[in-house]
Amino acid sequence: MPRVIAIDGTFASGKGTLGKRLAKHYDMPYLDTGKLYRATAKAVLDAGGDVNDPKDGAKAAKALQLHQIKDPALNSGGIGAAASKVSVHTAVRVALYDFQRDFAAKGGIVDGRDIGTVICPDANVKLYIDAKADIRARRRYDELRGYGEDVTYEDVLAALHERDTRDKTRAEAPLKPANDAHLIDTSALDADAVEAIAIRIIDAAFTVS
């Protein structure tokens, strides 16, 4: 059976960085599922739709094409917030299931919010990545400034609390660690240290699966 590493976690916890590093280390394909929700939200907005309307979201999710998830405009803070709104709709999530499960069926590293709990409950290894809110906000602030966005740290922190609350309290597939997930708190760790911890966990799991 192809192996799957599921990575879930909070916004700006470092899970994307970890996922890309692990993909390189294990030479496995990598899917950032946040891009699917971001591309869906952007398509709704581009069509003049409403991200709070499940019908608009579902229509965009069903029509999603691969090239849309490669758009650099998906990285903006505004699209991230819109993605967190569009992703509460069950019809949107269901429309994106097949793409994620087809990818996972071939083996790979899948990063998101509900990978270990809903998309790949049988993943060989499940990691749940988190860090203190002020540290995540600082990281995201630096990243957005790097993209040239004119934001303040306070705005980023407020948006982060809003995203955390929406992601964790939605009825459908809320963000939470799977019962068998390994938790990694990256607050005091750099990317090398997080990768080293994850590799220890994964190598141990791969020797028994």
Ligand code: C5P
């Ligand atoms: O990870 P990223 O910040 O790109 O995700 C954007 C938003 O998409 C998240 O805040 C979350 O609401 C949603 N999302 C989701 N399920 C996933 C991945 C992302 O609901 N598997």
